[in-house]
Amino acid sequence: MGAYKLLVKGAKQIVTIRNDSDIRVLRGKEMQHVDIIEAEDGDGTCILVDSYGKIEFVGLDSERVARYPSSDDDVDRVIEADGKCIVPGLVDAHTHPVWAGDRVHEFAMKLAGASYMEVHEAGGGIHFTVEHTRKASQDELYVSLNKRLYDMMSTGTTCIECKSGYGLDTESEVKMLKVIETAKREHPLTISSTFCGAHAIPKGSTPVKATEDVIDKQLPTITGLMKDGQLHVDNIDVFCEKGVFDLQQSRAILMAGKAAGMNINFHGDELHPLNGAKMGAELGALAISHLEEISDEGITAMATSGSVGVVLPTTAYILRLKPPPVRKMIEAGMAVALGSDFNPNAYCFAMPTVMHLACVLLRMSMPESLVAATLNAAAALDLSKDYGTLSRGKYADMVIFDAPRWEHLIYQFGCHDKIIEYVIKKGDVAHTKFEWCG
The missing domain is CATH 3.20.20.140 (Metal-dependent hydrolases)
Incomplete structure (x- = not known):
């Protein structure tokens, strides 16, 4: 086993909801915006998951490589998410x-x-x-x-x-x-x-x-x-x-x-x-x-x-x-x-x-x-300490889907089964359209 359970890299957008993992709920007007990490000039976005299924890093690929130089090799699974979008589970x-x-x-x-x-x-x-x-x-x-x-x-x-x-x-x-x-x-x-x-x-x-x-x-x-x-x-x-x-x-x-x-x-x-x-x-x-x-x-x-x-x-x-x-x-x-x-x-x-x-x-x-x-x-459900955002220290629950912007998950009414490629639970692939995981 590697030092890391999962690396998802090359994504176009990661919607973290809030980058601050200490935020437990959003009220009123606070709900009106979400934090998004966008790819920049060919530099994709990524999420690195530790061996316990928690998020170690979320950000640009270049920043990850600089901070975790062994992460491309010392990882159990890599998902190439080129051009894809990621939202929390x-x-x-x-x-x-x-x-x-x-x-x-x-x-x-x-x-x-x-x-x-x-x-x-x-x-x-x-x-x-x-x-x-x-x-x-x-x-x-x-x-x-x-x-x-x-x-x-x-x-x-x-x-x-x-x-x-x-x-x-x-x-x-x-x-x-x-x-x-x-x-x-x-x-x-x-x-x-x-x-x-x-x-x-x-x-x-x-x-x-x-x-x-x-x-x-x-x-x-x-x-x-x-x-x-x-x-x-x-x-x-x-x-x-x-x-x-x-x-x-x-x-x-x-x-x-x-x-x-x-x-x-x-x-x-x-x-x-x-x-x-x-x-x-x-x-x-x-x-x-x-x-x-x-x-x-x-x-x-x-x-x-x-x-x-x-x-x-x-x-x-x-x-x-x-x-x-x-x-x-x-x-x-x-x-x-x-x-x-x-x-x-x-x-x-x-x-x-x-x-x-x-x-x-x-x-x-x-x-x-x-x-x-x-x-x-x-x-x-009193679960927001560990779930609900893609921020460091929380469990790596996420949805990876093939669309040009995250809003397509809502916009494409009834088409979620066509665009969702992976559902990740605590850093493990729980569902994918490419293979049976049950």
């Missing part, structure tokens, strides 16, 4: 990837005008998926999750949040979390796991009973498994929504999860303006997702608390929801991140597509969209 801050049974039949209902809650009340939606997921074995769920994660990685994702939430009882929620735990050990992706037992009210239950079940049965079992080292759960989630868990019930669930050592990272203000964002900010939420119906008061509270707003343009698009007021959020100084919300109700796992929709539907600029899908998404 993409971070998907909100997904529901563990489930059985698709819901393609519901797409026709939605196209015919049925709302999310109308489908839900008709026995479809989450309950349809819960029925199939409860029946599926842990092995069956892992096989499907593993494939989905590799598919996600092929589109440039290197870090991801994965939720439970299609079990809604202790046994099934634990089964889902164990599936995610196996993926944490065995899959190249960095995974932040989320307990979302309060995703819906189980059939035959009530919001009050469901709240008690999550706090008094599910959480104690899960925290016991965490103490034994069988599970490592990072976040607590609740669907804070009219007809599901109200503000008081959501607050109780989130506080119980926080007391168990989990970060607060939940669904808020999606379909109705319940002021979930304000409540979450008061609890010190790490992140709050959706926010289509966030109030001005909620925006101010999140900007003040530092809670990251995770917006999901694919969901607004597929469910024909009013888009979240992202421009107002950014102008107020909030940190905004992006997630795919991949689930059987909104089937999209490609972050380049998410970024494109964020620009078109949410009126984000391309730099804002890239920041939201890298550094800020990592911050929403």
Whole structure:
């Protein structure tokens, strides 16, 4: 083995997001520009990765050769990236990837005008998926999750949040979390796991009973498994929504999860303006997702608390929801991140597509969209110390693609599979269009 794991050289552009590795999140107007290292007069740009998979150097090839004269030879792998562009590995801050049974039949209902809650009340939606997921074995769920994660990685994702939430009882929620735990050990992706037992009210239950079940049965079992080292759960989630868990019930669930050592990272203000964002900010939420119906008061509270707003343009698009007021959020100084919300109700796992929709539907600029899908998404998962920028000391997660400028990753709508050549995870080639790496 060489002194260095990987050398990528000759690139036209490297978007570092920020050259300063100490920056953990970008808020408001700070999101409006990204740091770029450009090739100069035939002098390409490069990234040198140490034997631990962390970035040793990023800059011009000539500077690398001067500072690390042996790096061309004492390296395990060299990727010639002549004329290519490099961005940080993409971070998907909100997904529901563990489930059985698709819901393609519901797409026709939605196209015919049925709302999310109308489908839900008709026995479809989450309950349809819960029925199939409860029946599926842990092995069956892992096989499907593993494939989905590799598919996600092929589109440039290197870090991801994965939720439970299609079990809604202790046994099934634990089964889902164990599936995610196996993926944490065995899959190249960095995974932040989320307990979302309060995703819906189980059939035959009530919001009050469901709240008690999550706090008094599910959480104690899960925290016991965490103490034994069988599970490592990072976040607590609740669907804070009219007809599901109200503000008081959501607050109780989130506080119980926080007391168990989990970060607060939940669904808020999606379909109705319940002021979930304000409540979450008061609890010190790490992140709050959706926010289509966030109030001005909620925006101010999140900007003040530092809670990251995770917006999901694919969901607004597929469910024909009013888009979240992202421009107002950014102008107020909030940190905004992006997630795919991949689930059987909104089937999209490609972050380049998410970024494109964020620009078109949410009126984000391309730099804002890239920041939201890298550094800020990592911050929403408490991972930005190690991920989200291409700067010295961080893990070498990157996407190398064949285009004249980095913006083409967003501009070429639906064409990411044609231009992405390599997805690098901790200095290893995790996906390439040239060979199978799975």
